[in-house]
Amino acid sequence: MIAPRVTYDPVADAAYIYLTQEIPPGGVTKMVPVDPIAIGGMVNLDLNAEGVIIGIEVLGARAKLDPDLLPDE
Secondary structure: OOOOEEEEEOOOOEEEEEOOOOOOOOOOOEEEEEOHHHHOOEEEEEEOOOOOEEEEEEEOHHHHOOHHHOOOO
């Protein structure tokens, strides 16, 4: 089982949750936005060529993710 890995850009307040070990260049073949009105923010799902979700981008991450997932400011 692969543990998710989270990176965070405090300037953009954006987090990326990796659901796979590595995402090679060109590994994301489709990005699917989640309805921002329904969740009150912007979340994008990244899929590989087989349609498997390999990563999740969260904008406005401080408001949308558990603080324990993100580094202290």
